[in-house]
Amino acid sequence: MIEFRQVSKTFNGQRAVSDLNLHFKTGAFSVLIGTSGSGKSTTLKMINRLVEHDEGTILFAGEEIRSFPVLTLRRRMGYAIQSIGLFPHWTVAQNIATVPQLQKWPRARINARVDELMALLGLDTALRGRYPHELSGGQQQRVGVARALAADPEVLLMDEPFGALDPVTRGALQQEMRRIHQLLGRTIVLVTHDIDEALQLADHLVLMDGGQVVQQGTPLEMLTHPANDFAREFFGRSELGVRLLSLRSVSDYVRRGEQAAGEPLAETLSLRDALSAFVAQGRDVLPVTDSQGAALGSLHFQDLLSAEVSHENRP
Known part of the structure; x- marks a missing residue:
């Protein structure tokens, strides 16, 4: 163009x-x-x-x-x-x-x-x-x-x-x-x-x-x-890890079929916003819903840390 x-x-x-x-x-x-x-x-x-x-x-x-x-x-x-x-x-x-x-x-x-x-x-x-x-x-x-x-x-x-x-x-x-x-x-x-x-x-x-x-x-x-x-x-x-999280969505790391308590995360949410939700709710695991609001699975706080490390260390 x-x-x-x-x-x-x-x-x-x-x-x-x-x-x-x-x-x-x-x-x-x-x-x-x-x-x-x-x-x-x-x-x-x-x-x-x-x-x-x-x-x-x-x-x-x-x-x-x-x-x-x-x-x-x-x-x-x-x-x-x-x-x-x-x-x-x-x-x-x-x-x-x-x-x-x-x-x-x-x-x-x-x-x-x-x-x-x-x-x-x-x-x-x-x-x-x-x-x-x-x-x-x-x-x-x-x-x-x-x-x-x-x-x-x-x-x-x-x-x-x-x-x-x-x-x-x-x-x-x-x-x-x-x-x-x-x-x-x-x-x-x-x-x-x-x-x-x-x-x-x-x-x-x-x-x-x-x-x-x-x-x-x-x-x-x-x-x-x-x-x-x-x-x-x-x-x-110093902010690289958090910025990398903003480029990934919850749907990339959801554990499908799992159930969890707490206010659900939309699957389209960025991992950076999901991190804020974990802190606000004081939980290590949160439920995930699809675009229609139906239960999809769960997201684990630990998976966010793993995601950050794996992307930073990728060749």
């Missing part, structure tokens, strides 16, 4: 990014992460030409991005940012409909699309006529994402979209984005400085430093096979 070939960008004589070679596959959830000033936001903005690259080639759907008129390119790409940028004197419905209105969609189609996206993002229809200042931060961010998706773009670009939110709201929106990606199958490229957010969302993770790619791959590959000391330190040696 999007490919960088030897791409560089310079600001005031300083290289922001240098010789980038990247391939964002169609339908993948790609996350750019790195230190401050690593070039991740510049890389994202070059995709929709908010920042023009100086050297190399950027391809979109097989064609150089400069072969498209800027507005045509941007209308094929939704864009969501941390500051949201909602129009303060427009209602929720009007904000979501911004791009479809510019594209002169029929009114009935626009209304249907607004309703569809509000349902998808978990926004109550009663909010349709409200203004941004009447919404919570989480609701505003959901409206911002809905607006970015309104014209059914091929690509969704997101620059620190949840950075200003409290941890609870941020976690809820991360789960929403994962669900939406699974439902719609859109190509998503997201920038974040939050390691846990990156690990939770990414199919394809890109670690940057000093304007260059240090390593890219799946989250599990990055944690278990860091390319160098920078990658190893970035993801945190």
